[in-house]
Amino acid sequence: DQQVKQNSPSLSVQEGRISILNCDYTNSMFDYFLWYKKYPAEGPTFLISISSIKDKNEDGRFTVFLNKSAKHLSLHIVPSQPGDSAVYFCASYSMEYGNKLVFGAGTILRVKS
Amino acid sequence: KAGVTQTPRYLIKTRGQQVTLSCSPISGHRSVSWYQQTPGQGLQFLFEYFSETQRNKGNFPGRFSGRQFSNSRSEMNVSTLELGDSALYLCASSLEANSNTGELFFGEGSRLTVL
Numbered sequence: 001d002q003q004v005k006q007n008s009p010s011l012s013v014q015e016g017r018i019s020i021l022n023c024d025y026t027n028s029m030f031d032y033f034l035w036y037k038k039y040p041a042e043g044p045t046f047l048i049s050i051s052s053i054k055d056k057n058e059d060g061r062f063t064v065f066l067n068k069s070a071k072h073l074s075l076h077i078v079p080s081q082p083g084d085s086a087v088y089f090c091a092s093y094s095m096e097y098g099n100k101l102v103f104g105a106g107t108i109l110r111v112k113s
Numbered sequence: 114k115a116g117v118t119q120t121p122r123y124l125i126k127t128r129g130q131q132v133t134l135s136c137s138p139i140s141g142h143r144s145v146s147w148y149q150q151t152p153g154q155g156l157q158f159l160f161e162y163f164s165e166t167q168r169n170k171g172n173f174p175g176r177f178s179g180r181q182f183s184n185s186r187s188e189m190n191v192s193t194l195e196l197g198d199s200a201l202y203l204c205a206s207s208l209e210a211n212s213n214t215g216e217l218f219f220g221e222g223s224r225l226t227v228l
Binding site for chain 1: 117146148153154155156157158161169171203205214215216217218219220221222
């Protein structure tokens with residue numbers, strides 16, 4: 001039972017344009033939603049998160065939007081840069097379950113220069 | 114401050130063998146979690162330890178086990194290895210029992226290949 005789904009295995013975007021990565025979830029009890037970024041041969045690094053009581057969180061070029069009624073969140077990267085090329089994982093978290101993150105399968109983002 | 118350190122980084126085993134992976138969390142972090150990453154499956158939660166106690170366990174068979182020591186270092190063990198156990202095993206640490214925001218700090222992983 002995949003509680004967090006990233007339906008696009010890969011995304012290719014031109015440098016300077018917007019990258020939009022999508023994520024759907026099924027469990028309405030999640031408290032936080034996070035995005036992690038992973039380069040080859042490195043561990044995932046935290047990028048940005050959003051509380052379930054908010055609908056938007058922005059940090060520089062990265063903005064995460066949460067639509068609770070649709071159980072959908074998205075990560076916007078504007079403008080996209082070649083260094084953003086990586087695997088992006090959506091993850092969800094419930095304080096009830098301690099430090100356990102439920103991850104999506106990941107989306108490979110390629111930013112072409 | 115040093116990050117999460119995992120050893121070994123790469124290892125090759127054959128079916129039926131067992132393997133032990135080690136993780137040293139960020140200094141001061143008391144929670145250690147383990148995840149398995151395979152292509153197309155994302156990161157699957159294995160278990161979490163806090164203060165030497167297993168607090169959470171994922172849906173993996175009993176061949177997968179772990180422990181945490183008093184200095185917060187953790188080990189995970191996989192016995193009777195199967196081909197499907199080939200994966201990147203990631204360790205993550207957090208300061209508290211509940212990080213409040215879910216932010217974890219990951220190591221670079223141990224790449225296990227089972228032949």
